Amino acid sequence: MSSALYDSFIADYYDESPVVQKRLQDVAFYRDAARDYGDPVLELGCGTGRVTMAVAEAGKRITGLELSERMLERAVKKRGGLRVEARERVHLVQGDMAKFDLGERFRLAIIPFRAFQHLLEVRQQMDCLECVRKHLMPKGRLILDVFQTDAERMHDPVHHREMLVSEYKAPDGRQVRITERVAAFHRAEQRNDVEMIFSVVHPGGRKERLVFAWTLRYFFRYEVEHLLVRCGFKVTALYGDFDRTPVRDDSPEMIFVAESLE
Ligand SMILES: C[S@@+](CC[C@H](N)C(=O)[O-])C[C@H]1O[C@@H](n2cnc3c(N)ncnc32)[C@H](O)[C@@H]1O
Known part of the structure; x- marks a missing residue:
């Protein structure tokens, strides 16, 4: 079940890379979303736990699901470095975001740092969104980010x-x-x-x-909006960056906030 892609040297270089290190605004954004929408939070493609640990330190329970064993090992190590109360709020699972059944419902699901862009096929993307919907409480939220395609x-x-x-x-x-x-x-x-x-x-x-x-x-704005609606979500907000500015021609990101219609 392991992802060959991140089960490579990249797991060791990921956190130290300036590309990842300078990406701080998204961590604050997802941490604040967990404060606004509540827990438990489900994070898909949690990687080394960059966002996961910040959410737990902010007092919210979070389950991080990740395909790559080596990325997950890093996350487990990071969890070990948290204060006991925060550590106990983090649950880590190996799994495929397009096919999972955790037997639990969440108030908020997040897919940070473009992990959704690893799902190449429409079928996989829909499977993922349908899995998310089944794991959300009524009116639960999903937030995912992708880069805006130029x-x-x-x-x-x-x-x-x-x-x-x-x-x-x-x-x-x-x-x-x-x-x-x-x-x-x-x-x-x-x-x-x-x-x-x-x-x-x-x-x-x-x-x-x-x-x-x-x-x-790569995705286009209305493609993602249609995809979300097709999978039982209503888009409630769309941002062009993590400072919550609207999407404009030169926005780097497309951050979708959607509510489950069930
Ligand atoms: C760019 S990294 C983002 C990691 C983390 N969310 C962050 O913000 O630092 C993408 C992550 O998605 C994971 N991933 C890719 N395909 C996946 C899948 N089908 N199911 C679960 N995780 C997946 C990769 O292994 C990788 O850890």
Whole structure:
């Protein structure tokens, strides 16, 4: 059942990467949503528990579901570092967000940091949303974020070239340079094959090139709205960023807040 994708070196590099480290606003946004809508909270694709632990520390019970064993191991370790009261509020499960049955109902479900974009097929996306609906209490909420698609940028061949994303020195002395390129565009399927390349110089000078290759599914606004309605949700809010500004042409995100119609 394990996801080969994140069961790789990426689980070790995820939290230290500046791409993830500078993403703080979404953590506050989801933590505040848990305060507003209440618990228990279900988080799908919880990864290393970046959002999960913040929600628990804010006093809310949360179940994190994650496909990758190695990401989940990291989350378990992080949970171990929490204060006892917060630790007891975190439940972690290995599972597929498109096919799960936890035998429990939640007040709020969240799918942070574009994890929904790993579901490439419409069938998988609908299975996920239907599973979420079955796990929500009446009038329960679902919040998910995806990036806003810039159609021009999405198909620009310039992105075939490897481009610098960031560079950093890890606490253990590794020098890491992250670059990214699009290996292939699949316009008709709304997918891009992306490679994130980690060029590492270890202390002592050994060099390594690690490639995290994955396919992302990009979405358009009304597609997600239709998908949510088709799966028994009403969209109650849509934001273009985690500061809750509306979606505009240049908004980086599309953050959907939906209410279960059951
Ligand atoms: C970009 S990471 C986001 C992790 C975490 N939500 C965060 O905000 O840091 C996407 C996560 O979704 C997980 N994932 C991908 N497909 C999944 C699936 N079908 N079911 C559960 N988790 C999945 C990946 O293993 C990965 O941990």
